[in-house]
Each structure stands twice: as C-alpha cells, then as structure tokens.
Amino acid sequence: MTISNEASRLAGALSRAVAGPVLQPDDTGFADELASFQLGLRHRPDLVVGARDADDVRAVVRFAGENGVPLTVHSTGHGMCLAADGGIVLTVRRLNGVVVDPIDRTARVEGGTTWGDVAAAAAPHGLVPPSGSMASVGAVGYTFGGGISLLGRSDGWASDFVRSFTVVTADGEERQVDENDTETFARLRGTGPLPGEVVTAMTIRLLPEGALQGGGLTFDIGASDAEGDSAVLHAFREWTAGAPDEITSTLRVMAFPDGDFLPPPLRGRRIARVAIAMRGTAEDADRLVAPLRKAAQTIEDTLAPMPFTESARVHAEPDTPGPYIGENVLIDTLDPTALETLARPNGHTMVIMNIRHLGGALSRTPVVPDTVRGRNARYLVAAVSPVDPEVSVSDPSAAHEQASPAWALEPFVPAQVGVSPGFTVGPRGKN
Numbered sequence: 303m304t305i306s307n308e309a310s311r312l313a314g315a316l317s318r319a320v321a322g323p324v325l326q327p328d329d330t331g332f333a334d335e336l337a338s339f340q341l342g343l344r345h346r347p348d349l350v351v352g353a354r355d356a357d358d359v360r361a362v363v364r365f366a367g368e369n370g371v372p373l374t375v376h377s378t379g380h381g382m383c384l385a386a387d388g389g390i391v392l393t394v395r396r397l398n399g400v401v402v403d404p405i406d407r408t409a410r411v412e413g414g415t416t417w418g419d420v421a422a423a424a425a426p427h428g429l430v431p432p433s434g435s436m437a438s439v440g441a442v443g444y445t446f447g448g449g450i451s452l453l454g455r456s457d458g459w460a461s462d463f464v465r466s467f468t469v470v471t472a473d474g475e476e477r478q479v480d481e482n483d484t485e486t487f488a489r490l491r492g493t494g495p496l497p498g499e500v501v502t503a504m505t506i507r508l509l510p511e512g513a514l515q516g517g518g519l520t521f522d523i524g525a526s527d528a529e530g531d532s533a534v535l536h537a538f539r540e541w542t543a544g545a546p547d548e549i550t551s552t553l554r555v556m557a558f559p560d561g562d563f564l565p566p567p568l569r570g571r572r573i574a575r576v577a578i579a580m581r582g583t584a585e586d587a588d589r590l591v592a593p594l595r596k597a598a599q600t601i602e603d604t605l606a607p608m609p610f611t612e613s614a615r616v617h618a619e620p621d622t623p624g625p626y627i628g629e630n631v632l633i634d635t636l637d638p639t640a641l642e643t644l645a646r647p648n649g650h651t652m653v654i655m656n657i658r659h660l661g662g663a664l665s666r667t668p669v670v671p672d673t674v675r676g677r678n679a680r681y682l683v684a685a686v687s688p689v690d691p692e693v694s695v696s697d698p699s700a701a702h703e704q705a706s707p708a709w710a711l712e713p714f715v716p717a718q719v720g721v722s723p724g725f726t727v728g729p730r731g732k733n
C-alpha cells in the first residue's frame with residue numbers, strides 16, 4: 303500500500319511526531335530535501351522526512367511500520383541503486399555529529415555524517431578515520447560496503463574499524479550492535495542494513511595521522527581515438543605486484559572527447575593517472591614510486607606531503623553530482639591482455655576505469671567476522687559511465703541497458719572472484 307491518498311493526514315500526524323521537516327511533493331523544499339550526488343535516479347516518495355535526531359528516526363520507523371508504508375533511507379546519494387516510488391524517504395544528513403574520544407582514539411559518528419566531517423573533527427587530535435577517495439561520501443553508507451580506505455593496504459577495511467553501531471530496527475526500537483551480536487554485526491559490516499533499519503550512529507577506531515604522502519602521477523597515453531601507449535599500464539601492474547603494504551594506489555584511465563568544454567591537455571586524449579597514498583617520509587615515497595616515474599613522462603606529478611584533511615586531492619575526483627552507472631569486478635590477477643584494452647579505442651569516451659590495488663591489510667582475516675567481499679581479491683576493477691539523466695529518471699531499466707559499462711569489465715571477468723557492493727551504483731533497473 304502507498305500513502306498517496308492519505309498523504310496530507312499522515313503528513314500532519316508525522317509532523318507532530320518529529321522535529322525535522324515533513325514534506326509532500328508540492329511543498330517548497332521537497333526536491334532540495336532529496337538532493338543527491340547521483341542525478342541518474344530520483345526518489346519519488348509520497349513524503350520526505352528530514353530526521354533531526356535519533357528520536358525522529360525512531361518515530362518515522364515506527365510510523366512506517368504501523369501504517370505499512372515502505373521506508374527508504376537517503377544519505378548523500380553516492381551509492382543510490384534504486385529510486386523510491388511512493389512511501390516515505392527518510393533523509394539522514396542532519397545526523398552529522400562527530401564526538402572524538404582522543405584518549406580511547408575513537409569517534410562516535412552519526413548516521414548521515416560525511417567522511418570530510420569526520421576527518422575535520424579528528425584532525426585537531428592528530429587522528430584520522432578510515433575514509434576513502436572523496437570527502438562528501440557518507441561514512442556509514444561507505445562502511446556498509448566494507449569501505450576501501452585511502453590507506454587500505456596498510457590499515458584494512460573501514461569496517462574493521464567499527465566498534466559498534468546504534469541501529470533503529472524495523473520495529474522502531476534502538477539497539478547497540480557490536481561483536482557480541484555476531485550475526486547482525488557481520489551483516490552490517492559488508493552487506494548493510496535490512497529494509498526499514500536505520501543506523502543512527504557508529505563508533506569507530508581512529509588512527510594517529512602520521513606523515514601522509516599523497517597525490518597522483520598523470521600520463522598522457524595517446525589520442526582517445528587511437529591505440530595508446532600501454533607502457534604505464536604495464537608498469538602499474540608490475541609495480542603493484544611487488545609494492546609493500548604501506549602503499550595504496552589506484553590506476554584511473556579515461557578517454558576524453560575532443561570538446562572545447564575541456565582544458566586543452568585533456569581534449570581528445572586518453573589519460574592515465576595513478577593515485578598514491580602512504581604514511582612515511584617524502585624520501586620513502588620517492589624511492590617507492592621511482593619505477594612508475596621512470597615508466598613514462600608525467601604531465602602532472604602531485605605526490606607530496608599533505609595533511610589528511612586534504613586527502614581528497616589524492617584521487618582528485620570531481621566532487622560534482624552527476625548521472626552515472628558504476629559496476630565492478632574483484633579479481634585475483636591482473637591479466638596484461640585485459641589491461642591492454644584500456645589503451646584501445648572502443649567508441650566510448652567519459653567512461654572511467656579505476657583499478658584499485660587491494661591485498662595487504664585488505665586481505666587479512668578479520669578479527670571479528672564480517673561479510674565484506676574482496677579479502678580474496680588482489681584488485682578491484684570499477685567502471686563508471688555517464689547516463690542520460692532524462693532517460694534514467696524516467697526509465698532506469700532502459701538507461702541501464704544503454705549505458706552499462708559491463709562491456710569494459712568483460713576482459714577482466716576470467717579472473718573474477720567477486721563483486722564489491724560498495725562500487726555497484728546507479729540505475730540497476732530493479733525498480
């Protein structure tokens with residue numbers, strides 16, 4: 303049952319029960335409340351409720367349960383796979399408090415907090431969280447998928463850092479879930495919540511900041527419409543095969559169209575960039591990346607000491623919302639022939655291929671069992687392609703068919719050992 307017919311009455315009842323905004327589709331602020339990094343999907347609920355605190359979450363979950371109304375949780379929208387059609391969308395972005403315990407080296411992170419906010423709260427104490435490539439990603443949503451952090455090969459999965467979750471279960475009751483609740487704790491770390499469950503906070507370990515070396519080596523490997531020079535790609539494969547656990551890196555390859563909306567160095571060019579992060583001295587970093595620097599002439603080299611609060615510069619991804627589909631394969635070997643395909647024209651531009659080097663601490667058996675996928679993998683190959691937002695919003699299934707980057711992953715499939723849910727995003731056509 304949806305609540306469309308009774309929306310006004312129920313909106314009134316909910317407004318009396320919660321402190322945050324309760325909005326119907328014609329209300330001012332409805333679209334803004336549903337703001338999302340993913341523009342290829344749009345929630346179309348009967349009501350959107352912006353939770354101000356955990357009491358609001360409990361009230362909304364209870365209300366949805368009592369009235370048989372479907373409930374969808376929306377944080378930043380980076381990982382959206384499905385668009386709600388009717389029901390209630392509960393936005394959690396106002397749950398953004400971070401309390402750092404510098405003695406215990408932990409942080410209590412509310413359910414809608416971004417990693418950027420966690421890093422900013424931890425920094426004055428000389429501590430850092432297990433955050434990833436982009437500061438605007440939600441800390442809790444990221445951790446559900448395991449969370450491959452910037453320093454993952456030395457530190458492990460973000461989910462390894464979780465001490466406990468505060469969860470409002472579908473009956474509206476709040477529970478603390480930690481290692482004593484083996485099954486739920488394992489499910490939340492790697493698979494995520496059940497429908498109707500909301501995590502209002504998690505407590506995570508933090509690490510001492512140390513000296514972070516981070517940045518990227520960028521190479522022009524040829525014209526987008528011609529066979530490129532794959533030397534850097536092979537250098538990445540050989541280099542990562544022997545790289546120590548202290549260094550975490552990602553190879554990104556993208557063919558840019560020949561458009562004047564792009565800066566000249568990118569127009570019509572195939573660009574490879576290796577993002578690198580490690581703790582250590584600048585001398586250590588220079589010594590370790592020397593083989594990559596020798597592989598070809600860089601067009602940009604930003605590897606340098608940096609404060610952790612600026613670590614989004616390591617991957618240098620544009621933090622601008624857009625419509626996209628993301629698919630991935632976890633693989634146990636990086637086949638040179640598969641790698642070669644990244645240097646070849648294929649009729650597609652603006653498809654981003656990311657090869658994240660896993661292993662190291664990411665392959666260790668967890669101290670507390672979890673459901674994370676990828677401990678048996680050496681690399682994650684993720685493909686992101688743009689999708690037409692109009693088609694995508696009106697017919698996600700057709701859009702997925704048209705724009706899916708699965709073809710780009712095909713060459714890597716023979717070495718596949720799994721799929722990472724955290725990197726599967728966009729209109730999957732499941733709704």
Ligand SMILES: Cc1cc2nc3c(=O)[nH]c(=O)nc-3n(C[C@H](O)[C@H](O)[C@H](O)COP(=O)(O)OP(=O)(O)OC[C@H]3O[C@@H](n4cnc5c(N)ncnc54)[C@H](O)[C@@H]3O)c2cc1C
Pocket residue numbers: 339374375376377378379380381382394413414433434435436438439440441442443444445446447448449450451452495499500501502619724725727
């Ligand atoms: C540009 C970009 C960079 C990324 N970088 C990394 C990276 O470096 N490492 C990595 O591991 N992953 C990375 N990811 C993947 C990211 O971790 C996932 O997309 C994740 O799902 C995002 O979570 P979110 O809360 O920000 O997004 P949302 O789309 O808002 O949420 C994702 C899912 O979690 C649910 N959810 C979120 N918060 C709660 C809550 N409090 N309670 C209950 N359910 C909740 C939502 O309902 C939704 O189903 C990246 C993604 C993008 C788009």
